[in-house]
Amino acid sequence: MANYFNTLSLRNQLHQLAQAEFMDSSEFSDGVSALKGKKIVVVGCGAQGLNQGLNLRDSGLDVSYALRQEAIDQKRDSWKNATENNFKVGTYEELIPTSDLVINLTPDKQHTAVINAVQPLMKQGATLSYSHGFNIVEEGMQIRKDLTVIMVAPKCPGSEVRAEYLRGFGVPTLIAVHPENDPQGKGWAEAKAYCVGTGGHKAGVLKSSFVAEVKSDLMGEQTILCGLLQTGSILSFDKMVEKGIDAGYASKLVQYGVEVITEALKHGGVSGMLDRLSNPAKLKAFELSEELKDIMRPLFQKHQDDIISGEFSKTMMEDWANGDANLLKWRAETGETAFEKTPAGDVKIDEQEYFDNYLLMSAFVRAGVELAFETMVEAGIKPESAYYESLHETPLIANTIARKKLFEMNRVISDTAEYGCYLFDQACKPLLADFMKSVDTDLVGEDFNEGKKASVDNVQLVQVNDILRNHPVEIVGRKLRQAMTAMKSIKTV
Numbered sequence: 001m002a003n004y005f006n007t008l009s010l011r012n013q014l015h016q017l018a019q020a021e022f023m024d025s026s027e028f029s030d031g032v033s034a035l036k037g038k039k040i041v042v043v044g045c046g047a048q049g050l051n052q053g054l055n056l057r058d059s060g061l062d063v064s065y066a067l068r069q070e071a072i073d074q075k076r077d078s079w080k081n082a083t084e085n086n087f088k089v090g091t092y093e094e095l096i097p098t099s100d101l102v103i104n105l106t107p108d109k110q111h112t113a114v115i116n117a118v119q120p121l122m123k124q125g126a127t128l129s130y131s132h133g134f135n136i137v138e139e140g141m142q143i144r145k146d147l148t149v150i151m152v153a154p155k156c157p158g159s160e161v162r163a164e165y166l167r168g169f170g171v172p173t174l175i176a177v178h179p180e181n182d183p184q185g186k187g188w189a190e191a192k193a194y195c196v197g198t199g200g201h202k203a204g205v206l207k208s209s210f211v212a213e214v215k216s217d218l219m220g221e222q223t224i225l226c227g228l229l230q231t232g233s234i235l236s237f238d239k240m241v242e243k244g245i246d247a248g249y250a251s252k253l254v255q256y257g258v259e260v261i262t263e264a265l266k267h268g269g270v271s272g273m274l275d276r277l278s279n280p281a282k283l284k285a286f287e288l289s290e291e292l293k294d295i296m297r298p299l300f301q302k303h304q305d306d307i308i309s310g311e312f313s314k315t316m317m318e319d320w321a322n323g324d325a326n327l328l329k330w331r332a333e334t335g336e337t338a339f340e341k342t343p344a345g346d347v348k349i350d351e352q353e354y355f356d357n358y359l360l361m362s363a364f365v366r367a368g369v370e371l372a373f374e375t376m377v378e379a380g381i382k383p384e385s386a387y388y389e390s391l392h393e394t395p396l397i398a399n400t401i402a403r404k405k406l407f408e409m410n411r412v413i414s415d416t417a418e419y420g421c422y423l424f425d426q427a428c429k430p431l432l433a434d435f436m437k438s439v440d441t442d443l444v445g446e447d448f449n450e451g452k453k454a455s456v457d458n459v460q461l462v463q464v465n466d467i468l469r470n471h472p473v474e475i476v477g478r479k480l481r482q483a484m485t486a487m488k489s490i491k492t493v
């Protein structure tokens, strides 16, 4: 199999990368009707599988789970997830032949084997769906020509697909129809109905392509979403301990701080997040994030370049072939960091204190969101898509860190995202070594405002506010958030 993207002409590559049309809510007026009464079979019952299935069933659709025989025989977690939630569970042979829509929610590294097993059992004219296009785009999987191939890709972890749905909202979603597989022209109607079923239409849906989804999804997860949140958390914790801040306090500040800080980002963008700081602190966060952007820009560009060229997927697939040796090694190393091993202390930290005592994280987040956005847009990804992938999803990942630190984030995200997260983290830490030498406890661990004469240059403040508010991620963000009227606040501390 050849990398599909690399077989396309440059013109077609650019065309497919640029697919991301915001869909008006009127596009979803038919609700789930295109799938009503159809047999939906989800293959795999993990992070996305279970949570999407719960939403689809609550939306009135007929969902059951096809698991591999061993998982049923050994009553593995996937079997427990499905049966404890009263779903019908069966083998591929039992469920696939009568299914109208087969949703493949197994890990990306298993897709080729799973498709090879499932495809011969699928009935003529049925539909196959993915939530990430890696298998189609990077591995070049060819699907039988009578089958329709669609994608419904929620821009967040599976646990948050469920949590946002239960809050009455949803998560922004990219939908796509593979141009090589739409023989009956029903792909878009089914993708839209599926997306209504998961609640995605309440947050914003982009009519996209497999190519655009893959090349942006990989970038977001490797850099700002998972990679930089991991690097920033570890460096912040280590710095506080080095400077004598109580380890329990440091652990709590880092574990929950990222959630509190990025909750402001979700509602008000980068400027809304920095507005939570005093004016002197905001100017400091601006200055630090400018510096961080200069230091990290080449690394963000390298990740995007390697994703576009196929170099990233090639090296990750080598690790798959090698029994996930690197993934497992890096996972174990992350588990051994002092931050992971130090429980959050039993200390009260007020909501505002998270901003004032953790200025460094606001600087990391601004730098990472803007860099990821800028780099994706330079590579031909549409701003709407880059916004969901960098800014909107960051708080949804932060929610997982608040639950159980980096372990929980890396458990919930896909193996593909986890691999890319470690890759970035390893390269980023040494890059930031000099920068971190200059960081003291006023930036992380103690209140930045304390003991400082609060003098602000008015002209500079106006300029900084202008720069922040006129960044393209803010411009597109203000527009997209207007369509998020149902967005809920979450209780953070």
Ligand SMILES: NC(=O)C1=CN([C@@H]2O[C@H](COP(=O)(O)OP(=O)(O)OC[C@H]3O[C@@H](n4cnc5c(N)ncnc54)[C@H](OP(=O)(O)O)[C@@H]3O)[C@@H](O)[C@H]2O)C=CC1
Pocket (backbone or CB within 6 Å): 043, 044, 045, 046, 047, 048, 049, 067, 068, 071, 076, 077, 078, 079, 104, 105, 106, 107, 108, 110, 113, 114, 131, 132, 153, 154, 156, 157, 158, 159, 412, 413, 414, 415, 416
């Ligand atoms: N994690 C996330 O939040 C996100 C994931 N995605 C995408 O969703 C898809 C699913 O990822 P994710 O939910 O993380 O996956 P998980 O690792 O959480 O779930 C895997 C499921 O697949 C089953 N499985 C594993 N190997 C096989 C196999 N060889 N044959 C059949 N079933 C298998 C597992 O069950 P068992 O081993 O018991 O058989 C388990 O139920 C991926 O394409 C991913 O990129 C997209 C957005 C976010």
Ligand SMILES: CC(=O)[C@](C)(O)C(=O)O
Pocket (backbone or CB within 6 Å): 154, 155, 156, 157, 158, 217, 221, 225, 412, 413, 414, 416, 417
């Ligand atoms: C959670 C999500 O959207 C990711 C990061 O793309 C993934 O888990 O692959």
Ligand SMILES: [Mg+2]
Pocket (backbone or CB within 6 Å): 154, 155, 156, 217, 221
């Ligand atoms: Mg994603």
Ligand SMILES: [Mg+2]
Pocket (backbone or CB within 6 Å): 132, 217, 218, 221, 414, 416, 417
């Ligand atoms: Mg992903």
